[in-house]
Amino acid sequence: MGNVVKYFDVKNLGCASCAAKMEHEIQKMEEVQFVSIDIITKVMKIKYNKNKENESDFLKRIEASMKKIEHDVYIELTDENKNKNKNKTEGKNKNKTEGKDKTVSENFFIKDLKKREKLKEIAIIATSLILLLISFVPYFKPYSFIICIVSYFLVGTPVLMKTARNIKSKNFFDENLLMTIATVVAIVIGEYHEAVAVMVFYRIGELLQQMALDNSKDSINSLLSIKPDEARLLCETENGAQIIPRTKKKPVEHIKVKDVIQIYPGERIPLDGFVISGKSRIDVSSITGESMPVDVEPGDEVLSGCVNQTGVLNVEVSKTSKDSTASRILDLVMNASHKKSNAEKFITKFARYYTPAVISAAILIAAVPTFLFKMPAEVWIYRALIFIVISCPCALVLSVPLCYFGAIGTASKNGIIIKGSQYIEALEKSKIAVFDKTGTLTKGDFEIVSIKPANLGFSEKKLSKDDILMYAAYAEEKSNHPIAISIKKEFLKNNKIESFAKKHEEFPGGGVVSEFEFGEITVGNYELMKKRGIKNITDTIKDKNNTVVFVAIDKNYVGSIMLSDKPKPNAKFAIEEIKKAGIKEIYMLTGDRKSEAEYIGESIGIKKENIYSNLRPEHKLEIYEEIKEKNGKEKGKGGRDESAIFIGDGINDAPALVRSDVGITMGTVGSDAAIEASDIVILNDDLTKIPKSIHISKFTKKLVYQNIIISLGIKFIVMILGITGYATIWESVFADVGVTIIAVINAQRILFYKPKPYIKDKIITDTACNDKCCSTN
Numbered sequence: 001m002g003n004v005v006k007y008f009d010v011k012n013l014g015c016a017s018c019a020a021k022m023e024h025e026i027q028k029m030e031e032v033q034f035v036s037i038d039i040i041t042k043v044m045k046i047k048y049n050k051n052k053e054n055e056s057d058f059l060k061r062i063e064a065s066m067k068k069i070e071h072d073v074y075i076e077l078t079d080e081n082k083n084k085n086k087n088k089t090e091g092k093n094k095n096k097t098e099g100k101d102k103t104v105s106e107n108f109f110i111k112d113l114k115k116r117e118k119l120k121e122i123a124i125i126a127t128s129l130i131l132l133l134i135s136f137v138p139y140f141k142p143y144s145f146i147i148c149i150v151s152y153f154l155v156g157t158p159v160l161m162k163t164a165r166n167i168k169s170k171n172f173f174d175e176n177l178l179m180t181i182a183t184v185v186a187i188v189i190g191e192y193h194e195a196v197a198v199m200v201f202y203r204i205g206e207l208l209q210q211m212a213l214d215n216s217k218d219s220i221n222s223l224l225s226i227k228p229d230e231a232r233l234l235c236e237t238e239n240g241a242q243i244i245p246r247t248k249k250k251p252v253e254h255i256k257v258k259d260v261i262q263i264y265p266g267e268r269i270p271l272d273g274f275v276i277s278g279k280s281r282i283d284v285s286s287i288t289g290e291s292m293p294v295d296v297e298p299g300d301e302v303l304s305g306c307v308n309q310t311g312v313l314n315v316e317v318s319k320t321s322k323d324s325t326a327s328r329i330l331d332l333v334m335n336a337s338h339k340k341s342n343a344e345k346f347i348t349k350f351a352r353y354y355t356p357a358v359i360s361a362a363i364l365i366a367a368v369p370t371f372l373f374k375m376p377a378e379v380w381i382y383r384a385l386i387f388i389v390i391s392c393p394c395a396l397v398l399s400v401p402l403c404y405f406g407a408i409g410t411a412s413k414n415g416i417i418i419k420g421s422q423y424i425e426a427l428e429k430s431k432i433a434v435f436d437k438t439g440t441l442t443k444g445d446f447e448i449v450s451i452k453p454a455n456l457g458f459s460e461k462k463l464s465k466d467d468i469l470m471y472a473a474y475a476e477e478k479s480n481h482p483i484a485i486s487i488k489k490e491f492l493k494n495n496k497i498e499s500f501a502k503k504h505e506e507f508p509g510g511g512v513v514s515e516f517e518f519g520e521i522t523v524g525n526y527e528l529m530k531k532r533g534i535k536n537i538t539d540t541i542k543d544k545n546n547t548v549v550f551v552a553i554d555k556n557y558v559g560s561i562m563l564s565d566k567p568k569p570n571a572k573f574a575i576e577e578i579k580k581a582g583i584k585e586i587y588m589l590t591g592d593r594k595s596e597a598e599y600i601g602e603s604i605g606i607k608k609e610n611i612y613s614n615l616r617p618e619h620k621l622e623i624y625e626e627i628k629e630k631n632g633k634e635k636g637k638g639g640r641d642e643s644a645i646f647i648g649d650g651i652n653d654a655p656a657l658v659r660s661d662v663g664i665t666m667g668t669v670g671s672d673a674a675i676e677a678s679d680i681v682i683l684n685d686d687l688t689k690i691p692k693s694i695h696i697s698k699f700t701k702k703l704v705y706q707n708i709i710i711s712l713g714i715k716f717i718v719m720i721l722g723i724t725g726y727a728t729i730w731e732s733v734f735a736d737v738g739v740t741i742i743a744v745i746n747a748q749r750i751l752f753y754k755p756k757p758y759i760k761d762k763i764i765t766d767t768a769c770n771d772k773c774c775s776t777n
């Protein structure tokens, strides 16, 4: 039956390291190809082979293996999945709004419930803490044991109950058991104050962890609000024609391509489309991270997720809800936490061994001195307890993914979609950046400089310039290459396309060949002409700084079109910032000719020897790999430890984007191929997002390292102090809960991080590259 990917909410998932254990268990099942449980969103992504077995039996088996680790856990299809199913059955069930209201009130109820539960939890912890403090007051000294026991049961009952339940289901090795052993043994040896303290702080730690998780989740959830549920339908299409006028709100999933929707000022744009009437200013910050609003008028494209600010817009829908920008961004971000970084993988593996190792050490500490050397048992049992209290690796297991999760959120707030933690890691290690030229470093908005008709081989006559432009525009009709778009734009100013190709073939990095009733037209560069056997090309054009395309009809060369493209206004500035961010070498690869490539490259600060021209798409990948190899070898590292970024506009760079360590796509929200192929998508053409993403990755790594060092370092020190008798249970409580809190709070810093370069809100003018275009502060 093939493979299926499904998402499930994992309910009642308690500890972070349990999630890792569950993954480990589920992965063992034969039909499971991939499983990942995100401990922050508590969503499980699972890819499995759907074959013979009844699906619900399979899911039951999955659930059972999870229950082995945590007794109360169960799974439920996520809302996304449910919505998909709901849409399928739609039509029979028209009364959708009713269902929707119900979910809204359900959500509200759940939120309210959670808030009340939290308050109850705080009240219990606070009461126990106060009781603990009272037990130290001299006046209550005679009753201190009783007070402590009351406080202990008040705060510890849920933990004790969970341990009892786990023991009953024969899966008891978790943090609840550790806390139970530590506190019960402490009471038995008379350290009842400590027993209460361990329980109270354990619960405080749990509560704060939960709050930190909620906080990080909220930052991603605020992204969810970029996708409106409904759109105001103005005109509906039937059989491709807009005929049925209506004005009513409809769920976005029901709106079809070519339907016309209306958006009032202050409303979020629900679907991608083109403005057909109305003028307005739109706030694009939630999509591109750009704070400058954009003016739109009829003919302009608008993307879903942006906010309409000033006027009423009528928009012809160009993409369905599923394919619209807002949904795609959400999909990418929500999936990102399932592509784990090496640091995360290491931590989960480490956690698997850490706890048993520390527990074994505790047993040895309690047993060896007492039985072998006849030393006092209470002393060594007490020291062993210190180990048990710090044997939970929660601080690490939680705080490392929290850093990456936050980083993905922060990046998306800046208009950078990172498709997985692993790419943040690779970005951080990057030392080389390899750029494509057209559309990436340049605007890809070609201006026609001149048209040169050629002597026709078969007659004395030449075609007119207008004819050459016309044939070129006809041939490029279906192409989306920047050159094609520019040629068509120029032609359509005064004309209409009247002949359409019977057959169209695109040669990426070369040009196009289109077949018409009257013959075959070839438009492209010299290499393509050579390949197609077109002769007598006289490249008479002197200006070496422009791009030239040749036009041939039925293999006869008829003339050439010279076009000029300019670097993006901030390209030079961005290249400088990329270098400042730690990239040592910058390369440019292009399918364009040498002279033009060097002219553009050098003008924005790329060394001549790092510019490669006349490349076909497959060569780009070869050169990318060569560059990586060369740089790695020179530094004696074999190129393994350093990664190289490839940045392309996705039209013909897909092979290199896919195979590179980090593939970044520029400004191609609309292009499926680009979004598929790349690891990072930059939602507008802004090259300065590249240094920004590098800075985010560096800051994330700093936080991850700090967290690892703090958590392991403090635990290790307390273990040494404990074994030598210098630390008490109080210190170990700090080493456990205190450290978790520090690490979790530290991880939250990524949510407030503002990556460099800070660019003032200034409209970047359309002039050629010039340092003054972008000012920094």
Ligand code: ADP
Pocket: 436, 437, 438, 439, 476, 479, 481, 483, 484, 507, 508, 509, 510, 511, 512, 523, 524, 525, 547, 548, 549, 589, 590, 591, 592, 593, 617, 652
């Ligand atoms: P880059 O590698 O800089 O992005 P491309 O690989 O897209 O450039 O294109 C390389 C060259 O191939 C262009 O300079 C142009 O000469 C030619 N070319 C590619 N596609 C087309 C097209 N659709 N029409 C005409 N020429 C094209």
Ligand code: MG
Pocket: 436, 437, 438, 439, 440, 648, 649, 650, 651, 652
């Ligand atoms: Mg390109």
